[in-house]
Amino acid sequence: MTDVLLVIDMQNGFISPKSEPVIDRVVRLVRRWDAARRPIVFTRFRNVPGSQYERLIGWTRLQGSPETDIVPELVPYAARHHVIDKTYYSTFTEEFTALASARGWTRFTIAGIATESCVMKTAADAWELGHTPVVVHDACYSHAGEEAHQAGLLVLRRFVGRRQIRSIDEVCAALPTPA
Numbered sequence: 001m002t003d004v005l006l007v008i009d010m011q012n013g014f015i016s017p018k019s020e021p022v023i024d025r026v027v028r029l030v031r032r033w034d035a036a037r038r039p040i041v042f043t044r045f046r047n048v049p050g051s052q053y054e055r056l057i058g059w060t061r062l063q064g065s066p067e068t069d070i071v072p073e074l075v076p077y078a079a080r081h082h083v084i085d086k087t088y089y090s091t092f093t094e095e096f097t098a099l100a101s102a103r104g105w106t107r108f109t110i111a112g113i114a115t116e117s118c119v120m121k122t123a124a125d126a127w128e129l130g131h132t133p134v135v136v137h138d139a140c141y142s143h144a145g146e147e148a149h150q151a152g153l154l155v156l157r158r159f160v161g162r163r164q165i166r167s168i169d170e171v172c173a174a175l176p177t178p179a
Helices: 023-034 054-056 072-080 094-103 115-128 147-159 166-175
Strands: 003-008 038-045 081-084 107-111 132-141
Touching: 003 023, 023 038, 023 072, 023 107, 023 115, 023 132, 023 166, 038 072, 054 166, 094 115, 094 147, 115 132, 115 147, 132 147, 132 166
Parallel strands: 003 038, 003 107, 038 081, 107 132
Antiparallel strands: none
8 A cells, every 4th residue: 555644743832713613524534534544754853952843934943742742633643653753844763764655655645734834744755755745725723813824725726736745635545445
């Protein structure tokens, strides 16, 4: 099986009143993907002291628990699948790249936070590595709000192609029916 669902940075520290509604949509996608017995990888971002985020942007959040914890609604799924820790935007860390290679994953369905940064960087990296990224537009969002989310989707359409931006319903319809 070459398909994997990447759930990007669904962590307490990225949940704001603006991004909170995406939790239920991501849970719906994860529940259906899990029921189809497909692999899922959750990423967990950590902003280490002295990072580029701190040094160049002045951003010091997400340096520890509870901000770095995966949202409670997804913890049971994360416990049954893979969790990859990362300290920068992309999911394509050394650990993830080795796991993807070992499993033969070449098609990456991507959901999570934030559309304009970690989701976009992961999709662009997948594309540049010759893989097929699919971004689930209604299962990703930005903690910065709608404008940032829409900006990310605009750039993603240009980076990876309009056909690679799909809805939860489209993605779920393509999954096998659970037994």
